Amino acid sequence: MTISTRAHLLLGAVALAGCTVPAVKDYEKFYEQAPFTVIVLPVRNHTADVEAPKFFLATITKPLVDRGYYVMPVEATSAILTAEGLGDGDALGAVDPKKFRDHLGADAVLYITLLSWETSYVILASSVTVSMEYKLVSTSTGDVLWETAQTQTVQSNSNNSGGGIGALIAMAVSAAVTAASTDYVPMAMQANINSCATLPPGPYNERFEEAKKGYLERARASRESKANGSSANKTDG
């Protein structure tokens, strides 16, 4: 096979790849159920840091609400579940999701697992590398509606735009102070925002209907593409 023939084959393959519709992440069940109300359980902690789960629990409500969901107040729901005898903390992770519908009226339950949490400080900034898993489960059917696993490195606030030695000294002092006071709330917040960006807009988001329509169209195109590919293969065979 000459180089020219190979090049043509490669170009052909690239062109063919360009024509196929990319696989669409399956949100069929998500849109079927369109969960309005979400209960967030206490963060399951697989790290040695006992404070880290609180950073994530405190900072998950805002990005979820901004995404268009009704988030039940985390402390109030925790108190109710404890009073109802469903347990607290990690024990809640073992509870049948349907019980969160029965006891609280939640449409979905969000499980967050903190897998690793590593802090580091350098001269001018501090950062956290965090690995998390999120799983949104229907309280009607137990189906997983959305899940993501991410490892992120989030920097401390480093928007100092000034120049010169003075600014560098100020930044170094700021990093040292940050290391001492360990304000991880903004960093946990950023990690939660990044993760929630992969969650489809919720029913209270004005883009919900548009996103749903777009998803259904992409899913249909993907199915048709697969069906065409499979019938073409049969013909070839």
Place this chain on the structure above:
Amino acid sequence: MKFTLCACLLAFSGCVSNAWDQYPGSLYNVLRADTPTAIGNHQHLLQRLVSSAEDAGRRPHPGICAEFAYYSWRIGKSDVALAALAKERAHYPQSEKFVAILEKFLPTVPVVEVPASRKTGGDNDY
């Protein structure tokens, strides 16, 4: 005139946005240490979120009135709490079941004494 109006609107939206941005840190303070001061501060922040949204003719963020009710009850403002739950029902009918459960649960919640410096007025401050 137009400039003044725009400036006021910008300042106001900045205020609302700022309170919403402060929400995670305020909630973290309560989760970290469930002290009367932290509870009082958080209740006050929630009150700002609710009243500023209503002043702007918008409904508060979903769940915020319910949370405001919970923390209001915790500092002894039961009337404020019940009024907030009624608003949550009206703004978010999908929360009806949760709101009914919370309403039934609130009388079992112990009340804490908030330091005088964090008491933010009477029952009309909702």
